[in-house]
Amino acid sequence: MSSSRKRLIGIELIVGSFMFLILCALGFVTIILSYDNVFTKSYEMTVLFQDVTGLIRGDKVYVQGVDVGRVKDMLITKDGVEVDLTLKYEVRLREDYSIRVEPSSVLGGRFVAIKEGSDDAPLLPSEATIVGDPPIDIIAEASAAIKEIRSALEEGGILGNLEATMANVRELSDKLKNGEGTLGKLLTDDTLYEDVEKMASNLRSISDRLEKGEGSLGKLMNDDEVYDNIAAISADLKEVSGRLARGEGTIGKLFAPDDTLYKDLSEAVASMNKVMGSISSGEGTLGKLVNDDELYEELKNALVEVRAMLDDLRETSPFTSLTSIFFGAF
Amino acid sequence: MLGEAMTHFRSALKRRARHDIVEQMYVAGIKSLGVITVVALFTGMILALQTGLELRRFGLQANIGTAVTVVMLREMGPFMTALIIAASVGSAIAAHIGTMVVSEEVAALEIMSINPVRFLVMPRLVSLMIMMPLLTLFTNIIGVIGGAIVGATQLEVTMTAYFDNARLFAQNKDLYVGLLKSVVFGMVIATVACHQGFSTTEGAVGVGRATRRTVIISFLTILVLGYMITRLFYKL
Numbered sequence: 010m011s012s013s014r015k016r017l018i019g020i021e022l023i024v025g026s027f028m029f030l031i032l033c034a035l036g037f038v039t040i041i042l043s044y045d046n047v048f049t050k051s052y053e054m055t056v057l058f059q060d061v062t063g064l065i066r067g068d069k070v071y072v073q074g075v076d077v078g079r080v081k082d083m084l085i086t087k088d089g090v091e092v093d094l095t096l097k098y099e100v101r102l103r104e105d106y107s108i109r110v111e112p113s114s115v116l117g118g119r120f121v122a123i124k125e126g127s128d129d130a131p132l133l134p135s136e137a138t139i140v141g142d143p144p145i146d147i148i149a150e151a152s153a154a155i156k157e158i159r160s161a162l163e164e165g166g167i168l169g170n171l172e173a174t175m176a177n178v179r180e181l182s183d184k185l186k187n188g189e190g191t192l193g194k195l196l197t198d199d200t201l202y203e204d205v206e207k208m209a210s211n212l213r214s215i216s217d218r219l220e221k222g223e224g225s226l227g228k229l230m231n232d233d234e235v236y237d238n239i240a241a242i243s244a245d246l247k248e249v250s251g252r253l254a255r256g257e258g259t260i261g262k263l264f265a266p267d268d269t270l271y272k273d274l275s276e277a278v279a280s281m282n283k284v285m286g287s288i289s290s291g292e293g294t295l296g297k298l299v300n301d302d303e304l305y306e307e308l309k310n311a312l313v314e315v316r317a318m319l320d321d322l323r324e325t326s327p328f329t330s331l332t333s334i335f336f337g338a339f
Numbered sequence: 340m341l342g343e344a345m346t347h348f349r350s351a352l353k354r355r356a357r358h359d360i361v362e363q364m365y366v367a368g369i370k371s372l373g374v375i376t377v378v379a380l381f382t383g384m385i386l387a388l389q390t391g392l393e394l395r396r397f398g399l400q401a402n403i404g405t406a407v408t409v410v411m412l413r414e415m416g417p418f419m420t421a422l423i424i425a426a427s428v429g430s431a432i433a434a435h436i437g438t439m440v441v442s443e444e445v446a447a448l449e450i451m452s453i454n455p456v457r458f459l460v461m462p463r464l465v466s467l468m469i470m471m472p473l474l475t476l477f478t479n480i481i482g483v484i485g486g487a488i489v490g491a492t493q494l495e496v497t498m499t500a501y502f503d504n505a506r507l508f509a510q511n512k513d514l515y516v517g518l519l520k521s522v523v524f525g526m527v528i529a530t531v532a533c534h535q536g537f538s539t540t541e542g543a544v545g546v547g548r549a550t551r552r553t554v555i556i557s558f559l560t561i562l563v564l565g566y567m568i569t570r571l572f573y574k575l
Binding site for chain 2: 017021032
């Protein structure tokens with residue numbers, strides 16, 4: 010075999026291999042893009058919608074949020090739009106099933122959401138036509154919501170209230186800025202801050218003195234002797250109250266359940282009343298002394314005479330004494 | 340020239356012509372795989388990066404699979420492949436035939452009753468018409484893989500998510516319209532190159548001029564036809 014022949018065979022082999030590989034790749038890509046997975050079992054389902062709102066071939070199909078397939082094809086019929094779905098999962102629809110075309114994002118895109126239904130509902134017969142729910146138009150709903158909000162704002166007086174509120178807020182902020190009112194002064198005047206600072210300083214000084222045990226309160230807080238004294242006083246008071254409770258001593262007897270002292274006192278008071286009544290009525294010596302003025306006059310005169318006698322005696326006493334001295338020997 | 344060459348398609352099945360076609364396919368296709376691989380890989384990577392950076396602002400970078408795949412299948416694959424082949428193979432064809440013309444080899448063929456169109460144009464036309472769609476599919480695959488690499492390494496889009504998203508909006512129509520474009524582009528490149536080669540005059544200067552004109556005319560024709568085919572299959 011000549012070299013040119015060998016070279017030609019080599020070229021044909023290379024080109025043929027390349028073509029074979031590319032054609033295999035073409036087949037593979039074609040299968041991939043046709044959404045038909047020939048290597049796994051798939052299930053077909055046809056759903057009748059009145060409106061698919063822009064659903065396209067290849068859009069995803071979700072069963073309870075799980076991606077289970079794709080939209081294979083769509084066909085417009087007189088009853089609506091028949092949408093063929095290719096599913097990896099055998100969907101078992103029940104009587105209360107729900108199939109809806111929903112938007113996948115605000116920017117666009119759609120998917121088919123399938124809810125198989127509750128377990129207690131009977132299974133849908135296999136020959137039954139599967140009907141999709143009407144679509145949710147997010148833009149229409151949002152427009153309606155915006156319209157309601159605008160109506161509430163304009164007709165419900167919310168805007169007017171907001172304007173009045175903003176005017177009040179502006180007025181309030183102006184007052185605050187100008188330092189009017191208590192709050193304004195709080196914001197603009199440093200006096201309160203200085204006062205608070207002084208108060209804090211004083212409190213700090215007081216707490217220091219208390220901590221050092223200065224002053225009565227400080228000593229109370231730091232000196233145990235005061236506590237001991239108070240404890241002793243309380244012990245004494247306890248003893249006194251115990252004695253009172255036991256009826257010991259005079260005051261205790263007063264508090265005692267036995268009323269002997271009370272009776273004695275009552276009798277003494279009655280006797281005193283009786284004596285005082287006699288005195289008041291002028292009975293007896295003491296009563297006459299209290300009530301009779303004659304005795305007073307007589308006593309007064311007697312005292313005058315006694316004083317005169319004593320004066321005489323005092324004047325005569327030197328002479329008496331001298332004579333007694335001279336004549337005492339005789 | 341295109342019509343005349345197509346009349347000789349039947350002779351492509353002959354052994355001698357088949358050998359010529361295979362050799363032209365080897366030159367046009369296999370020998371261009373290196374440059375095509377690099378261009379396709381970086382085209383896909385650039386597409387993924389530029390698209391992904393913008394989509395990431397909205398948290399939608401997972402959609403770069405769709406963006407890269409659709410763009411590669413519909414436009415960039417056929418277009419980039421055609422530009423490379425026009426610049427490398429088309430210019431080579433023009434220079435080859437032009438040199439044969441100025442050295443009167445073509446005249447010698449005619450003297451020997453060998454039809455120069457059948458002998459020189461038909462194998463190149465057939466080889467480019469066959470090789471262009473194959474190279475385009477190769478470009479598409481490499482470009483999509485390049486996008487996946489950028490997605491996985493720079494945009495935090497896993498390969499699985501990328502390819503799952505890639506097949507979401509791409510359709511077989513995109514693939515086959517792109518391949519159709521590449522066939523047309525192959526015909527354009529071969530026809531323009533051969534025509535410029537046969538039109539060569541004034542020696543080596545003429546060969547250079549034919550080569551330059553081949554590249555320019557091919558580029559412009561590819562752009563215009565690319566738009567027209569897209570407009571034909573993708574109506575608003």
